[in-house]
Amino acid sequence: MSADLSTPLSPLPAKTPAKGMWSAFWHLPSVTVARFTLRSYARSGWLWGEVVFVVPFYLVFWYYSGTEDYFFSTATVGLCLLGLVGTAIMTHRAMNARVYLPLARLPSRAACTRGLVLATGALRISLYLLLLGLALAFNSIIAPRPADIVIGSLGVVANGLVISTLVVTLSPPMATRLMRIIFLAWLVVAFAPLPGIDWLAALFSVARLPLLPLAANIGLGTTLNPGVVGLWPLPVTALYIVGLALAADAELARRDLILH
């Protein structure tokens, strides 16, 4: 064991300058956290679990060929389900006492939440591309048209990203138990059949409004050829993702972090 501390490291300000936009982006704290989170997720085996899930999912639903709308509607369900479970596991793994050391280097906690959102987002997109690749490679989609595939895929990915970002935002330590209960209560109201009482039915209808863009995203893949106006849910969904990520930042920033 030899520890030589006689020569201190050079002073702090000598940081590596970014040599280009890509390098600057690649080394942003949130992107660095995202890369590390994905590596950690891969080394733990969970990432491969998600990849493996895609294959039987494909085999079960597209062993026999189906139409484009069948593919997009089932892919949405599969990707959202995976986004729900996978992101919950990823967030749980990332937000334990190990996060103290990265946090101790950063002037803001936002890099941690944004890194998580980026990591799970990148994984959702990759998994969808794997699923789509399998479907196209084995001719599981009857008469696929490139424009429809692109538009339908945008809808599926958009919903997958909303779900995964939502899971990050609602996970501890970002959200409290009360917040999760309120969210679940809203979900129950939004999905419940409309009651017979007029004012209550109106209230339930209002509760459903935030789900409209997500439903429209599914529509992108099933109705196809929506036209430019029909693409309205995509920017709204993008706003959802940004809003949820910012909410996660804000919640984590004010939380006492007592992690184990």
Added chain:
Amino acid sequence: MTTAGPETAAIECVDLTKVYHGQIAALNDLTLTVPRGAAFGLLGENGAGKSTLVRLLMGFIFPTSGLVRVLGENVVARAHPRIGYVHERPIFEPRFTGRHYLRYFAELSGFWGREGQARVQAALEQVGLRAVADRQVGGYSKGMLQRLAIAQALLTDPELLILDEVTSGIDAGSQWEMRRMIAELSRQGKTVLLCSHYMAEVEALCEKVAILRRGRLILSGDVSHLLRLRDVVEITLAGDQQAQEVIARLGLAEQALEARENLLRIPAAGQPAVLASLVQAGISIHSLHPLTRTLEELYVSVTRADEASDAPDEDAALLAGASSEGGQA
């Protein structure tokens, strides 16, 4: 009182209080200053509030009331790039290599490419982990994990090191190595805040110390000063001379604090007069030394005094002395 102005203070806490869940007061009105460049020991039993204080200093939790300022920053997270932090237990993922971890932390601090590699290499060499840098962390011993933790704290050449029980649970050799590292870092002029359960470690490494108990600061000050607060000199008479008889013969009874067998204890202030009398009477002395106590003795004494509602006179005097002469209680 440890005196240091805001410009010279690395850490400043004023009336700092932290209450968990609205009822458990982990810290209560803590006022504490750690001067820049000092090696400061933080002592206290389990549940005394040390970890809470460290979390507050690192900005992991927020004060219920009061002020905490680190390296001049009220929003302590802004000081993070200038702080090296070592958590109370190694918290690394076992499947990464030591080098990989350090590169990650270097990148988060804005050092990548050649600069990042150079810093990682230098940090590995500093803590003696170069040979095992490409091994997975899961195969590291506890001592190696702690040295990796120190290495990540050193990556940015920080002004302030916050070391939370870095020598807990590691073997004696690694403890020695760790203490040597801390001493060297302190010599380099870095401010070191060392939380520890090991009194001898704090006594050896730190020039200032604070003792917390149940969320309150019960004593702080210069270690050397606190340890000689008794201001007592012990004289051992040569041969089989009886101290009782000598002080009676020379009329020194009023000056003596204690006399038994050939041992005589007197206040340091009375040393010249007593010595003069002994020399004049031709009484030989075997030894003479100021009576100090170890930090452990001080700790036990102060915490017991605090525990008891009626503190013993000696400790009350000690607390008062600390308050007026470079310590605060």
